[in-house]
Amino acid sequence: MSIQISSLTPGVLVETRAARVSTQPAPGRLSLRARKPALPALGAALGLTLPECIGQRAAGDGTEAICLGPDEWTILTSADLVAGLMAASAGVDQPHSLVDISGREVTLRIDGPRAAELLSLGCPRDIDGIAVGEGRRTVFDGATVVLWRDADNSFRMDIWNSFAPHLAQLLDIGARELAAESA
Amino acid sequence: MLLIHCPYCNETLPEAEFTYAGEAHIVRPPDPSALSDDEWEGFLFIRSNVRGPHYERWRHMHGCGRFFNAVRDTVSDRFLTTYPAGQPRPDLASLTAASEPSK
Ligand SMILES: [Zn+2]
Numbered sequence: 001m002s003i004q005i006s007s008l009t010p011g012v013l014v015e016t017r018a019a020r021v022s023t024q025p026a027p028g029r030l031s032l033r034a035r036k037p038a039l040p041a042l043g044a045a046l047g048l049t050l051p052e053c054i055g056q057r058a059a060g061d062g063t064e065a066i067c068l069g070p071d072e073w074t075i076l077t078s079a080d081l082v083a084g085l086m087a088a089s090a091g092v093d094q095p096h097s098l099v100d101i102s103g104r105e106v107t108l109r110i111d112g113p114r115a116a117e118l119l120s121l122g123c124p125r126d127i128d129g130i131a132v133g134e135g136r137r138t139v140f141d142g143a144t145v146v147l148w149r150d151a152d153n154s155f156r157m158d159i160w161n162s163f164a165p166h167l168a169q170l171l172d173i174g175a176r177e178l179a180a181e182s183a
Numbered sequence: 184m185l186l187i188h189c190p191y192c193n194e195t196l197p198e199a200e201f202t203y204a205g206e207a208h209i210v211r212p213p214d215p216s217a218l219s220d221d222e223w224e225g226f227l228f229i230r231s232n233v234r235g236p237h238y239e240r241w242r243h244m245h246g247c248g249r250f251f252n253a254v255r256d257t258v259s260d261r262f263l264t265t266y267p268a269g270q271p272r273p274d275l276a277s278l279t280a281a282s283e284p285s286k
Binding site for chain 2: 054068125129136138144
């Protein structure tokens with residue numbers, strides 16, 4: 001049986017001695033596509049310096065950005081700042097696309113002593129290849145996710161809504177199994 | 184599992200992040216309606232199906248999202264190189280010489 005999507009409201013989904021998985025409050029999310037020459041002007045409009053290397057992140061006042069591809073960024077902010085950022089970047093006189101994707105994803109926080117190991121349950125990538133303070137888009141048990149590594153054993157995972165119950169369920173099982181193993 | 188180097192991410196990553204996308208360097212005819220049925224069939228369906236180094240497209244689907252090209256030996260499954268889409272075919276002689284095991 002899978003977790004109902006309605007249960008993915010902010011709160012702890014599972015907590016064991018190995019790891020804790022919790023649903024994060026929904027932020028404002030923006031998807032930005034642009035070419036290099038537009039970056040300085042867009043960064044000024046969004047209030048941060050857009051990172052140019054895939055996987056790198058940057059933070060501004062109440063905003064956070066990650067570079068996901070050669071011309072693609074996700075920007076996180078609070079829901080009430082979205083309209084302002086959209087309006088500010090609309091004035092940038094360079095081809096670009098900035099789309100409000102706030103309703104598209106759910107974010108889980110995965111932390112605890114064996115959080116990195118828990119992620120290896122569904123992610124084929126070497127988790128240690130993602131440095132603290134960076135992030136990557138990757139795959140987790142067949143679903144595309146964005147992993148943000150905030151500390152050695154603290155991650156955020158952005159998941160498209162329809163995959164979220166399945167991945168939450170899998171992480172729940174994994175956190176319990178790891179705890180049972182170390183008992 | 185194969186490990187594939189994405190020329191955009193500049194990282195060597197597990198195959199599960201990638202999808203295969205057929206033979207590379209197949210140019211769409213600029214004026215399809217000027218082609219005979221045989222020529223159009225050739226463009227759509229006829230591929231070289233080589234035994235050995237094969238120029239092919241991959242997409243870093245669960246990553247940067249980009250299509251890129253690769254040269255993979257269809258016998259050994261070894262990747263000789265990967266390079267961004269739009270670049271010319273790398274010279275095969277230099278690739279196979281470089282991947283020859285040293286004696
Ligand atoms: Zn890539």
